[in-house]
Amino acid sequence: MEKIDHLIHAKWIITCEEAQALLENHALAIRDDKILAILPSKDAERKYQATSVHHYSSHAVMPGLINSHTHLAMNAFRGLADDLDLMDWLNHYIWPSESKWVSQELVYDASLLAMGEMIRGGITCFNDMYFFMGATAEAADLSGLRAHIGMTIIDVPTAWAKTPEEYFAKALEFYHQYKDKKRITPTLAPHSTYTVSTEHLIKAKEIADTHRLKINIHLQEAPAEIQQSLEKYHKRPLERLQEIGMASPDLIAIHMTQVNDNDFDILQKTKPSIVHCPESNMKLVCGGCPVEKLTRLGINVALGTDGAASNNDLDMFSEMRTAALLGKTVANDPKAVSAEKVIKMATLNGAKALGIDHLTGSLAPGKAADLIAIDLEQIETLPLYHPISQIVYASSRYQVAHVWVAGKQLLKNRELLTLNEKELLNKAQYWGKKIKNSV
Structure with a gap:
């Protein structure tokens, strides 16, 4: 089996390529900071040995x-x-x-x-x-x-x-x-x-x-x-x-x-x-x-x-x-x-x-692993007939569960991994009070 860094399985993958593709029960194979392959989940399990495996079973994965x-x-x-x-x-x-x-x-x-x-x-x-x-x-x-x-x-x-x-x-x-x-x-x-x-x-x-x-x-x-x-x-x-x-x-x-x-x-x-x-x-x-x-x-x-x-x-x-x-x-x-x-x-x-469409903006082998996972199996977005329409017309940013940039996870189950949420809140309140008191 070929060794890779991450294997991300998703219920849907929306590639946003020129020829738009909506793939069901597929996986993204990621090595270093790039997408190595997109293939059916069953094939991915046979082909790759990943350091970390992620199952986004109720999610649509799409480019960030x-x-x-x-x-x-x-x-x-x-x-x-x-x-x-x-x-x-x-x-x-x-x-x-x-x-x-x-x-x-x-x-x-x-x-x-x-x-x-x-x-x-x-x-x-x-x-x-x-x-x-x-x-x-x-x-x-x-x-x-x-x-x-x-x-x-x-x-x-x-x-x-x-x-x-x-x-x-x-x-x-x-x-x-x-x-x-x-x-x-x-x-x-x-x-x-x-x-x-x-x-x-x-x-x-x-x-x-x-x-x-x-x-x-x-x-x-x-x-x-x-x-x-x-x-x-x-x-x-x-x-x-x-x-x-x-x-x-x-x-x-x-x-x-x-x-x-x-x-x-x-x-x-x-x-x-x-x-x-x-x-x-x-x-x-x-x-x-x-x-x-x-x-x-x-x-x-x-x-x-x-x-x-x-x-x-x-x-x-x-x-x-x-x-x-x-x-x-x-x-x-x-x-x-x-x-x-x-x-x-x-x-x-x-x-x-x-000028970076060779690097990001869609999910394709060779492009950066910049991607998000949106949980669509929520009250607000069920029943679900067309995932792309549902994302645009019914879903909200609060359904974004996971975020990756260049193969690094920045958000996991809505939790920020690179930034301290409490510090952000404290700084926002600090500046808010300061500016308000001067108006």
């Missing part, structure tokens, strides 16, 4: 969810300012609070809290954009999650940097520190076209091209952003990015709720990835991303939660359900944004956006 847009440290401001439009929320509540409280200590503590929430919600990889990136990277290293960490560029002084030159210098410093880390990948993150000048957008693109980095940017999120760009530049934000060559497959355009026919033409020609954040967009009344039309045009659409200050959680199960329902409404078609499509938006499409 990829949260393609986050601001993790904003967990510290969850519920601080609700029921406002985007610009009011930013200008009068969030940016003043960040100016007062954001620090290395807060970002580390709040990021750990967010990572605990994400692990328990089946998220194995995230794409972040915030300040004090080293604190987020340090937290990710401890948690065991796969992390893409955006090096923020913004023409606004903050506790992190006072000038654009300082933002760029600190970004490059972070890049050189983390470029060779196994689970941590730097990306470049100019905040938006309304907070970063054309000159600095061009510089960001030059740095990204030099170091072969993905670029994250909030783009065409709300009507006010379009209006500001037209008044100041006589062009829509996407047109400005196309002119400087930033619109490309290396661009991760976040939100894209405001899309006209010319935008569709540009997107179809340049093929950036879009990250849809439906619950944040709905809460801030930003509009709805036209997911169905984008995907029909061959544009990759991934899924993200945005930050917990505008959502107010990091719940990708809720995000999948909302994306499916909103997608049908926007397209006026009940067949639009199906369960199968939205589950790929939360897995394989996220990996494609980040």
Whole structure:
């Protein structure tokens, strides 16, 4: 018998490969940090001798969810300012609070809290954009999650940097520190076209091209952003990015709720990835991303939660359900944004956006053992006819029982294995009291 590290048996395995596969009574053979094989459980028992054997007899095993847009440290401001439009929320509540409280200590503590929430919600990889990136990277290293960490560029002084030159210098410093880390990948993150000048957008693109980095940017999120760009530049934000060559497959355009026919033409020609954040967009009344039309045009659409200050959680199960329902409404078609499509938006499409679909995002031999087990034999999800539909339309993150990243278990029977839950709760209460007493 062939020796391996882990053998995971499951009632269902959902591969999320391009040709979607739903396998019953199969097993995953894992050696080192990768999937060695997927085969029927009976065959696996005859072929492999595993150091550890796991039987997920009432579970669906699928790729770990990829949260393609986050601001993790904003967990510290969850519920601080609700029921406002985007610009009011930013200008009068969030940016003043960040100016007062954001620090290395807060970002580390709040990021750990967010990572605990994400692990328990089946998220194995995230794409972040915030300040004090080293604190987020340090937290990710401890948690065991796969992390893409955006090096923020913004023409606004903050506790992190006072000038654009300082933002760029600190970004490059972070890049050189983390470029060779196994689970941590730097990306470049100019905040938006309304907070970063054309000159600095061009510089960001030059740095990204030099170091072969993905670029994250909030783009065409709300009507006010379009209006500001037209008044100041006589062009829509996407047109400005196309002119400087930033619109490309290396661009991760976040939100894209405001899309006209010319935008569709540009997107179809340049093929950036879009990250849809439906619950944040709905809460801030930003509009709805036209997911169905984008995907029909061959544009990759991934899924993200945005930050917990505008959502107010990091719940990708809720995000999948909302994306499916909103997608049908926007397209006026009940067949639009199906369960199968939205589950790929939360897995394989996220990996494609980040440029790591060769590594993760689906379950296949040779890919990283990034996976979750969802207990579907619960009152809330029985009877069960179609596991994929049940996951999207009926299940919750509280049914995630087990989480693995790179062959290491991070959650076992809902218990965090790499993070101390009591410490996370204490830190959350500490920051909550401190911030509340100053408001």
